[in-house]
Amino acid sequence: MIPFLQSFLNRYGRPAHTVVADSGYGSEENYRFMEENSTEAYVKYSRFHMEQRPRFNPDPFKAENFHCNEEHDFCICPMGQKMRRTGTKRVKTASGYVSENARYRAVRCEGCPLRCRCLKAKGNRMIELNHRLRRYRQKAKGLLCSGEGLKHRGQRCIEPEAVFGQMKNNMNYKRFRHFGKDKVFMDFSFFAIAFNIKKMCAKMEKECIGRLTELLYGLAAAIFRCWGHINQRKPQNIAAYST
Ligand code: SF4
Secondary structure, eight states, X not given: OHHHHHHHHHHHSSOOSEEEEXXXXXXXXXXXXXXXXXXXXXXXXXXXXXXXXXXXOOOTTSGGGSEEETTTTEEEOTTOOEEEEEEEEEEEOTTSOEEEEEEEEESOOTTOTTHHHHOOSSSOOEEEEOHHHHHHHHHHHHHHTSHHHHHHHHHHHHHHHHHHHIIIIISOOOSOOOOSHHHHHHHHHHHHHHHHHHHXXXXXXXXXXXXXXXXXXXXXXXXXXHHHHHHHSOHHHHHHHHO
């Protein structure tokens, strides 16, 4: 997501005002980038849908549901025991972003009546919490559940998902048939041009613009035929052709 938002910034000289995306993009790195650029992030996180279910009942033994006091840096476990901070774990993502997880440890779990539900390992319970990510998720949840958020969520599933459905199932476009960035770019560009013309024709047909629609349908069909022809060729022929 960040390279895409960065390219938007470079092209228009300003950051995107609003971003709507599904839970695959709800990472700390992405949320942070959007916050630093004052972008409104209507971006779901992994548990968002689960949390919205009417019968959702949070598991009190999961670390993220422990009561946490960030100001005084401690947590409270389900038994009411104070867990003290023992350190910080730093995790580096593939892109080089470093996130920090605070570690807390209970002082004495021995003899706790809830132990069988809370802990399987020996010793005292230890948890890791990413406070920054928790804050970002809280903020995203507030936005997603607002009136504007509901509108964006409603639109998002119609606009891109319907296109993916048509591409993958109706047109069986499930994988690229070429190797190399340039060839894949060419492959997908052809497809996108034809797809958009087809979409425009369908819209025009509804509005009864007859002759022009026929011409554009013809053009879209020609591009699809050309694209299909390119994709039928064997990779070795394509490689030979391109050299
Ligand atoms: S096992 Fe330890 S951390 Fe878990 S509820 Fe009991 S005292 Fe708290």
